[in-house]
Each structure stands twice: as C-alpha cells, then as structure tokens.
Amino acid sequence: MSTETQPAASSEGPVTAAAAAMTRPPSVRSYFTDYFDKVRGGDIGALPAILGLIVLGVVFGSLRSTFIGAGNFANLLTQGASIAVIAMGLVFVMLLGEIDLSAGFASGVCASVLAILLSPKHNVSLPVALAAALATGLAIGLLLGTLVARVGIPSFVVTLAAFLAFQGIVLIIVGEGGVVTINDDVIKGIANDNMAPALGWALWAVSIIAYAALLIRRAASRRAKGLTAEPIPVVAARIGALAAITGAAVFILNQERAINRNITSLKGVPYVVPLIVVLLVVLTFVLNRTSYGRHIYAVGGNAEAARRAGINVKWIRTSVFVIGSTMAAIGGIIAASRASSVDPNAGGGNTLLYAVGAAVIGGTSLFGGKGKVRDAILGAAVVAVIANGMGLLGYKSGVQFIVTGLVLLIAASVDALSRRRSAATGKI
Amino acid sequence: MTETSATPLIELRGINKSFGPVHVLRDVDFTAYAGQVTALVGDNGAGKSTLTKCIGGIHGSDSGVYLFDGSEVTVNGPRDAAALGIEIVYQDLALCDNLDIVQNMFLGREKMSGIVLDEVTMEHLAAETLASLSVRTVKSVRQHVASLSGGQRQTVAIAKAVLWNSRVVVLDEPTAALGVAQTRQVLDLVRRLADKGLAVVLISHNLNEVFEVADRIAVLYLGQMAADVAVKDVRHNQVVELITTGRADGVPSAVRAEQASTGVEL
Numbered sequence: 001m002s003t004e005t006q007p008a009a010s011s012e013g014p015v016t017a018a019a020a021a022m023t024r025p026p027s028v029r030s031y032f033t034d035y036f037d038k039v040r041g042g043d044i045g046a047l048p049a050i051l052g053l054i055v056l057g058v059v060f061g062s063l064r065s066t067f068i069g070a071g072n073f074a075n076l077l078t079q080g081a082s083i084a085v086i087a088m089g090l091v092f093v094m095l096l097g098e099i100d101l102s103a104g105f106a107s108g109v110c111a112s113v114l115a116i117l118l119s120p121k122h123n124v125s126l127p128v129a130l131a132a133a134l135a136t137g138l139a140i141g142l143l144l145g146t147l148v149a150r151v152g153i154p155s156f157v158v159t160l161a162a163f164l165a166f167q168g169i170v171l172i173i174v175g176e177g178g179v180v181t182i183n184d185d186v187i188k189g190i191a192n193d194n195m196a197p198a199l200g201w202a203l204w205a206v207s208i209i210a211y212a213a214l215l216i217r218r219a220a221s222r223r224a225k226g227l228t229a230e231p232i233p234v235v236a237a238r239i240g241a242l243a244a245i246t247g248a249a250v251f252i253l254n255q256e257r258a259i260n261r262n263i264t265s266l267k268g269v270p271y272v273v274p275l276i277v278v279l280l281v282v283l284t285f286v287l288n289r290t291s292y293g294r295h296i297y298a299v300g301g302n303a304e305a306a307r308r309a310g311i312n313v314k315w316i317r318t319s320v321f322v323i324g325s326t327m328a329a330i331g332g333i334i335a336a337s338r339a340s341s342v343d344p345n346a347g348g349g350n351t352l353l354y355a356v357g358a359a360v361i362g363g364t365s366l367f368g369g370k371g372k373v374r375d376a377i378l379g380a381a382v383v384a385v386i387a388n389g390m391g392l393l394g395y396k397s398g399v400q401f402i403v404t405g406l407v408l409l410i411a412a413s414v415d416a417l418s419r420r421r422s423a424a425t426g427k428i
Numbered sequence: 429m430t431e432t433s434a435t436p437l438i439e440l441r442g443i444n445k446s447f448g449p450v451h452v453l454r455d456v457d458f459t460a461y462a463g464q465v466t467a468l469v470g471d472n473g474a475g476k477s478t479l480t481k482c483i484g485g486i487h488g489s490d491s492g493v494y495l496f497d498g499s500e501v502t503v504n505g506p507r508d509a510a511a512l513g514i515e516i517v518y519q520d521l522a523l524c525d526n527l528d529i530v531q532n533m534f535l536g537r538e539k540m541s542g543i544v545l546d547e548v549t550m551e552h553l554a555a556e557t558l559a560s561l562s563v564r565t566v567k568s569v570r571q572h573v574a575s576l577s578g579g580q581r582q583t584v585a586i587a588k589a590v591l592w593n594s595r596v597v598v599l600d601e602p603t604a605a606l607g608v609a610q611t612r613q614v615l616d617l618v619r620r621l622a623d624k625g626l627a628v629v630l631i632s633h634n635l636n637e638v639f640e641v642a643d644r645i646a647v648l649y650l651g652q653m654a655a656d657v658a659v660k661d662v663r664h665n666q667v668v669e670l671i672t673t674g675r676a677d678g679v680p681s682a683v684r685a686e687q688a689s690t691g692v693e694l
Binding site for chain 1: 532
C-alpha cells in the first residue's frame with residue numbers, strides 16, 4: 001500500500017474525530033493517484049473495453065468512412081442491443097461465479113412465445129403476449145436457479161442441458177423450416193423506429209440533469225456527515241463527460257440517415273436506446289443501492305461469509321438465474337423486433353457466446369464477485385463494433401468469428417491476469 | 429473459583445454435548461465476566477470449538493443451563509446469540525474480499541433508508557467503531573478487504589463484532605496466522621475490548637499471549653473443565669500441565685466428580 005501521510009486538515013463541514021481518523025482530505029490529485037493505484041493494482045474495471053472501443057473506432061473509421069456515418073451508428077446500436085440486454089442479465093449470474101449457457105436459446109424461446117401468441121392463429125393482445133414472454137423467461141430462470149441452488153447441479157451442466165432442450169422448444173414452437181412473422185407495430189418499432197429528434201434531446205436533457213442531481217446530492221450528503229466525497233471538479237468532469245458523449249450520440253442519431261430522402265425520412269434515436277438506458281439504470285440501482293445487490297456481491301465473493309451473515313444464499317443463487325433468463329427474454333424480444341420475425345434459430349448461432357463475451361470483455365469476472373451492469377453494454381459495443389466494422393471491410397464471417405473469439409480470449413486473459421495482479425497486490 | 433463477586437455475563441452450567449457416540453463436552457462449567465478477558469485453552473480435540481459453538485448457538489447443548497446476565501436463556505441459533513449481544517469471530521474471519529470494510533461490517537444487517545442502502549450512515553458508524561477501538565492502521569474504510577493485511581482483517585472482523593453493541597465477543601485464535609507486529613495490534617485490541625466493559629473470550633494456543641492479556645484462564649481437557657483460575661494464581665508450567673494431563677499441583681481442579689454433580693471447590 002502506498003500510504004502517504006497527509007496532514008489531517010479537514011476541508012469543510014463538521015468532521016468528527018472518528019471520521020477524520022479514517023478519511024483523508026479529498027483533492028483532485030489524490031483522487032487520480034488513487035485511481036491509478038487501483039488500475040496498477042489490477043482493478044482495471046472497464047478500462048480495456050473503453051480502450052478497445054477507441055482503437056476499433058479509429059481503425060475501422062480510418063479504413064471505411066461509412067463506419068462513422070450516422071446510418072451505421074444507428075445500425076450498430078440496434079445490432080448490439082439484444083446482445084447487450086442478454087449480457088446485462090448474464091452479469092448477475094456471473095457475479096456468483098455461475099454461468100448460463102442457455103441464455104441465448106432462452107431468449108429464442110421467449111421470442112417465439114411472443115411471436116406465436118401475436119400471430120393470427122392465436123391473436124392474443126400485445127400486453128398479454130408480452131407478459132407471457134417475460135413470464136416464460138422468469139419461469140425458465142426459476143427452474144435453472146432451483147436446479148443449481150437447491151439440487152446442487154453445477155450451473156454449467158444445468159444450462160448446457162437447457163441449451164439443448166430450449167433449442168428443441170424453439171424448433172417445436174416455430175415449426176421446422178417455418179418463420180413466424182411479427183406484424184405488431186409496437187414490437188417492430190422497438191428496434192426499427194426512432195424517436196422524434198426533439199424527444200431525443202428532451203430525454204437526453206432529463207437524464208443528464210437527473211445524473212447531475214444524483215452525484216451532487218450524494219457528494220453533499222457525504223460532506224454533511226463529514227465523510228470524504230468526490231472532489232467537485234471530478235463530479236463536474238463526470239457529468240460533463242457523460243453529457244458530451246451522450247450528447248454527441250444523440251446529435252449523430254438525429255441526423256438524416258435515409259439513403260433516399262425523397263421516399264422516407266430516417267432520423268432520431270432508436271427506441272431501443274432509452275429501453276436499454278432504463279434497464280441499465282434499474283439494474284445498476286438494484287446492484288449498487290439495495291441490500292439485495294450487496295448480497296449478490298457478497299455471495300459471489302465469499303458464499304460462506306454471506307451464509308454466516310444470515311444471507312439466504314440459495315435464494316440469491318436462484319434469483320440471479322431468474323434475472324438472467326428474464327433479461328434474456330427482453331433480449332429475445334428486441335432481436336425479434338429487429339428481424340420482425342422469429343425463426344427456428346432464434347437465439348442460436350453466436351447469440352449466447354457474444355453475450356457471454358460482451359460481459360467478460362466489459363470487465364465482468366468469470367470467477368465471480370466482480371462486475372457491473374455497465375460492463376455488459378461496453379462489452380456488447382465492442383462485440384457489435386467488431387462484427388459491424390469487419391462486415392463493412394468485407395471480411396467473411398469466418399474471419400469475424402475468429403477475431404471475436406480472439407478478443408474474447410484477450411478479455412478473459414486480462415481478467416485472469418488482473419486477478420493474479422490483485423492477488424499479488426491485494427486489490428480486487 | 430475466582431473471587432470475582434459480580435454476576436458473570438455468561439454462565440454455562442453442566443453442559444453436555446455428544447456427537448453420536450462421541451461425548452465431546454462433559455458437565456462443563458464456563459463463565460465469562462464483563463470487563464475481563466477469559467482465555468479458553470486446551471489441546472486439540474479438548475472441546476474448545478464445540479464449547480464456542482454452544483456459546484454462539486450453532487450447536488445446542490444436550491443438557492445444561494445457559495445463563496446470560498444472571499437469567500436463564502435458550503439459545504437455539506446464531507440469531508438468538510446475536511440478539512443477546514454475543515458475537516463470535518471465527519478463525520477464518522468470514523469476510524468478503526470483494527467488498528470494502530464498511531460493506532463487510534454491515535453484511536447481512538445493512539442500514540437502509542427506504543429500500544436504498546444508507547451508505548453514509550454505515551460508513552460513519554464503521555469509522556466511529558474503528559476509531560473507538562483506537563484502530564489507526566486502516567487507511568480508509570472504503571478499502572477492499574482484499575487489500576488488508578492479516579492483522580487488519582482480524583481488526584475488521586473484531587470491529588464487525590463490536591459494531592452491534594455486543595456484550596460478549598468470542599475470538600477463535602485471533603493471532604494464529606499473524607506476524608509479530610500484527611499480533612501486538614490485535615492483542616492490544618483484545619485488551620481494549622475488555623477495558624470497554626465487554627466480556628471477551630479468547631481461544632488461543634499461545635500461552636504467552638494468554639498470560640499477557642487474559643484475566644482468567646479456563647482449561648479444557650478431554651471435554652472436561654480442568655481448571656478455571658485467575659491468571660495471577662497460576663504459572664506458565666502449571667497451565668501446560670493442565671492442558672496436557674488435566675491436573676496440576678497447586679491448582680484447584682474444576683472437574684466435577686462423575687457421581688456428584690456439585691462443583692468441586694477446594
């Protein structure tokens with residue numbers, strides 16, 4: 001540990017003797033020193049994913065100018081959306097050091113339930129069909145979680161079995177060789193329709209203000225209790241960075257991107273973006289601000305300690321599979337929306353591997369106890385950028401798979417190496 | 429027994445505990461007083477862990493009386509023990525490496541405001557508790573436990589036990605895995621706990637430590653209480669003799685006669 005002793009000068013507020021003993025006066029410099037210490041100690045978080053995104057963006061952008069166009073940016077978002085959502089659910093499962101190999105086909109099952117219920121044959125109303133699809137995901141998760149937590153079968157085996165079985169269920173629901181088209185405008189609109197540009201800006205402004213209010217309030221309440229809070233310049237920089245990056249994204253998406261403007265106008269933020277933002281906020285809140293989320297980390301870090309602390313470990317273990325499969329259901333609905341149909345291979349192919357890859361690339365540890373919902377989105381962005389950029393460059397899908405596989409391998413190595421480094425320096 | 433006149437905070441009388449055919453504890457009497465460090469020593473297999481688990485409610489006893497602060501209680505689980513203010517710090521500490529000090533100290537008993545974790549209050553209380561124990565070795569209460577040394581982890585585990593206004597803290601070999609300097613810190617902390625008015629039960633194999641911080645020594649020998657004496661009344665070699673043979677010259681035996689169930693007072 002690099003403990004530089006600093007004078008115990010309190011900055012402001014009534015600093016109690018107790019707190020003063022435990023805290024150091026916050027400054028921008030010490031904040032960054034701490035951050036670099038953390039990174040050096042192996043706590044790299046989402047850093048590799050962010051650096052990877054920048055490198056990929058620069059490389060693809062310089063090789064193909066269409067890569068950075070507004071049209072392709074919107075494509076990227078809708079391509080990566082369902083992977084990102086499935087990966088967000090997988091983060092919960094992986095936080096316990098478990099794995100859900102069936103998430104891909106679980107998304108397929110739920111999507112086909114939705115599609116078949118909406119089809120003229122059954123003609124169920126949209127809310128009922130949506131509820132049925134989500135309930136299917138929930139039930140799948142409950143089943144998987146129960147088998148893992150109560151029966152004690154390793155999650156790898158349970159979900160591998162489910163992977164095979166769900167593949168069959170999709171095939172039976174959709175029918176071999178068949179395709180169920182989705183004609184519901186709301187479902188189709190999730191991934192294919194865009195918000196009016198003004199609405200996009202309004203939502204952007206509301207989100208930034210809410211984020212700023214949250215950070216400022218948190219810092220204020222900590223200072224009021226005499227605890228260290230993030231220095232004001234850092235808070236301002238965070239808010240500014242988020243506002244700039246998301247603002248740029250909204251700006252690009254609000255550009256006209258129709259190929260022939262005379263026929264149709266195509267501009268605005270796809271509806272799937274606010275959907276993902278809402279999921280991100282809700283799940284991050286659950287993980288970071290509720291005791292349930294705290295207990296997930298605890299069980300992932302040391303299940304025995306959690307058990308002794310009175311945490312219901314079995315229930316926690318079951319519940320993360322429920323979250324995983326329910327998120328898979330949402331991911332499946334987004335994928336079905338983008339394709340406007342469900343085919344027997346829904347959720348198959350590389351859906352699952354991309355989702356697991358996204359979570360790992362984003363910084364979720366395969367060993368449990370470490371990960372954020374945010375990681376899933378960053379990782380999904382990397383995966384989508386590789387697929388999209390290499391597609392634009394005209395590489396065959398064979399090469400794309402190899403590259404994506406290599407990136408996943410690199411991410412897993414980074415995870416393993418940073419763990420070793422953490423073990424050596426004692427940082428998580 | 430000792431000349432302490434006050435009511436013991438914890439008093440176990442005639443505790444028996446068997447696991448199947450194995451009779452692990454035989455008519456064990458054990459007392460711990462507020463403001464004192466009671467050392468529980470004994471060879472491997474003497475029943476120290478079992479006795480600890482009976483105190484902590486992990487095992488129920490087959491027979492015997494459990495008195496807390498003078499009145500009889502039934503302790504059927506760790507929660508009952510915690511409700512009485514009894515906290516046990518196990519040897520493996522049971523901390524989550526991926527959580528920070530505050531999160532570990534409040535694990536399973538988080539302070540909430542509504543459905544949201546009240547981080548500010550928890551951090552404040554954790555810092556206060558550490559400060560009240562004069563712990564100055566921890567840089568920040570928001571450090572991950574993984575980054576702490578063995579002594580600091582022990583400190584956090586003990587602080588976690590003290591946080592809940594506990595009245596009895598049982599420490600299972602707190603210094604077993606520590607270096608010299610860290611052992612020093614932890615022993616100082618153990619003494620401070622007793623000086624704060626808690627009843628501290630210290631399980632240890634290191635008699636030098638026991639003689640340094642303990643007020644009383646209880647020696648278990650093959651599931652029986654061989655002696656329960658004040659530290660100043662015994663010498664080092666007598667305790668060694670008690671641990672290895674169950675008796676020592678010049679030390680009053682605390683073993684109950686098998687036939688008569690009254691405690692033997694000499």
